[in-house]
Amino acid sequence: MSTENRTTMLERLAELEAEHDKALAGGGPKYVDRHRARGKLAARERVELLLDQDSPFLELSPLAAWGSDYPVGASLVTGIGVIEGTECVITANDPTVRGGASNPWTLKKALRANEIALTNRLPLVNLVESGGADLPSQKEIFIPGGALFRDLTRLSAAGIPTVAVVFGNSTAGGAYVPGMSDHVIMVKERSKVFLGGPPLVKMATGEESDDESLGGADMHARVSGLADYFAPDEPGALRTARRVVARLNWRKQGPAPAAGYDPPRYDEDELLDIVPADLRTPFDPRDVIARVVDGSEFDEFKPLYGPSLATGWARVHGYPVGILANAQGVLFSAESQKAAQFIQLANQRDIPLLFLHNTTGYMVGREYEQGGIIKHGAMMINAVSNSRVPHISVLMGASYGAGHYGMCGRAYDPRFLFAWPSAKSAVMGPTQLAGVLTIVARQSAAARGLPFDEEAAAGLRAMVEQQIESESLPMFLSGRLYDDGVIDPRDTRTVLGVCLSAVHSAPVEGARGGFGVFRM
Template identity: 85%
Template sequence: MTVLRSALDVNGAEYAANRRIALDRLAALEAEHATAVGGGGPRYVERHRGRGKLLVRERIELLLDPDSPFLELSPLAGWGSEYPVGAGLVTGIGVIEGVECMITGNDPTVRGGATNPWTLRKALRADEIALANRLPLVNLVESGGADLPSQKEIFIPGGALFRDLTRLSAAGIPTVAVVFGNSTAGGAYVPGMSDHVVMVRGRSKVFLGGPPLVKMATGEESDDESLGGAEMHARTSGLADYFAVDEPDALRQARRVVARLCWRKAGPPVSPAPVRPPRYDEDELLGIVPEDLKAPFDPREVIARVVDGSDFDEFKPLYGPSLVTGWARVHGHPVGVLANAQGVLFSPESQKAAQFIQLANQRDIPLVFLHNTTGYMVGRQYEQGGIIKHGAMMINAVANSRVPHLSVLLGASYGAGHYGMCGRAFEPRFLFAWPSAKAAVMGPQQLAGVLSLVARQSAAARGKPYDEDADAAVRAAVEQQIEAESLPLFLSGRLYDDGVIDPRDTRTVLGLCLSAVHGAEVRGVRGGFGVFRM
């Protein structure tokens, strides 16, 4: 076996300092997660409970198989915006009757479950994951519809939610709606376009127009139950396929619907060989990444604590050494790993990556990208050596690869290096970040310095003196802005990742994602990479 040997000094001062900083960041992250879990706050939580209703996470817990994992996605959506953290929606992957499903649930304690712009983006991301990985979609519905003051940002793009439901169904991917309360106006089409619908007696309200609107439009007098109640839809309209007496019964019936799907994954089965845990403690991942991301660290120390048995067959270890590539398994699933070593990508690293990605596609093996890059190398020597065409070769390979990609931002992820390592724009199946990660066009100091140089050159060209004090103030402001906008909470709030994770959970998260991606066929591209400039 090719077991990685760790050189990490867990008793050293550097390790201890890195660990302390990591724990502080995790504490801050946990506080933000607690805000999302708290929903609309104690007042609205108690009001909801007073109506005899379950909270959204309680509904999910009853829906899932006992003691099974739930990979929550985008929990910080909306962070830093005018909207609540979490966006009033819970999304994630969980196991129902042995079937991995995408689950979405409105949080009615947050403005009645109303949809704001971040709710919409989060829901669409969940649909995208369900479609790409052939995951049955279960919607736990209780929403008052669009948050009307922000309708201009919701109405036009919001139609994609209905498009996605019909496309999932057309692709043979089951959709289930469990309606616990309001599902009105456009929201009525969620159960209307789902394959299977469960409604709750005396609770579900599904209609295009409620009694006040009907009165205004037609003069007709009506009430909630006769217009859109669960019993009416079960007995008269036929919209309800299953009629539940209460919320637990609705969730029980939803579990039976999933059980009767007889669902099978399309991807290859996991290896029957026993899954061996890494030889090194996952807790040690907290002390690897330094606070100063300009200081290099060996990504093999991360790989050794993530892959099965710490067993890693490195590909081209002596060529392009600032990019580590090789083969391993994670929870029994074969993977190819690309991990930045010294931050900068040179021409050899780019060529090595392109070849490695082609090999993974030939063998139908998913790829895991571990980011810590400042981008592609600049300078006269490297430009003359072809860094543009070689970087383009790597980006071409990533863009046209068809095996599933999983990305984890460990440290820096700057410039075109973010693209070459399969950033969000290149549609990895999943992308997560550590609390230590940063992503931007370049580092704050470099960006501020570039702007300063341009301003100096402009002043010189106009023959005017340069204001050094103003320059210092502008540089400080730019550095502060870019630093804030490159942090994982900011990026996660805008759904540029699928969540900020505890480094110690990396192996578990990757294992859950690899299991999910095997719901769909895992097959690489055999040609069609486009033209590689040689």
């Protein structure tokens, strides 16, 4: 195990924690203090009271909006937690950030949470306190924002319960969140749910009105019927929400995990030592697998064929998984064909797939092109694309080029995708990309009979390398919701356990044929 690797990983984890702290800070001390002075709970305090005591909460997309003009976290908390023994997707507006108003990243984050609820058949609980759209960015929110309400109706139509707990404002378009939820809880003298507030009503109709008669909790509980439950205060609303979930009588449709299983035989803390600071240095993913799977038992499939991709069977927290893990970075024809066969086997057996990324992509060069690398890589991507068992991806190191696709990157709809702080993802490595641009520019100059400015090219190459390097880092990608979060490697087994439990809320069924044409 490497001290240098550990030092580098700990440094990256410290940087990650500093960015997470920005999300935890909400709108800053001024607005947090104002919120508390009104007798209100913070967003994460609401979540904590909602969850079963001492149960885990897997927060999703905590770095949303990182690197943008909007606050880290995008004024919304989302995640998976257990309420009265039932796993649920939970969203909570953070009203200390611009009154909980939604910006473009808030919308993307909320839509991702809805997608997770629908795909995995998880009840959805929305803890609502939002002033609606952040109006200066309405052009980026209004049209795609309608999908939020569409999702609520589709969840309900699919028999997946939706619960709205309204703690404050839920106005304009936001009024449709309780309006389209199956179960609605409002708080006395706090909830304000209306399509148009008193000023808008005055402007539109000339009518004089007040918040309470127009959209207060008491009115909705007694007159309009929008409120199903009337709570005296915030803790009471959260207790009611817990009882609502308890009465759902929710049952998982996937198979249960094995009744008993052993923890890994190797210390999870050693996961900090494995990934090299320089991702060009290979590492053995079996060292990761041994510290993640039950009993460190991994039954490898075709270990001597296509050795730069390890494939095999294991269990995580009692759930069976098929694992594909990049061993030496590059994917050759043999690895691609092995992966396609393995994915088909997992689908025949209805076993979820876990992809552990550390790949520079598919091999290039005359020998490999003539050997059919394109059609063999296409075979692997075809198998991943048409596989129907749940997929979970973890980016440990590099995830470049079409290798990112073949290993089930974001565009291939894994149920969950997480990254380690050591991960990088881009069309290719920064040095290679900048070098390609230089070669193309030199050839272009020669074709036109012009001199090539080596000094200017060197400056451009350095600038491009720096840009691609910064844009391939996990915080940049996580800020754009290209993953569901950057996690501490030591938490990988726990995160996978939560995710596997969540995917088994829905039936786990593989594709029987239907893989399209494999080009042989």
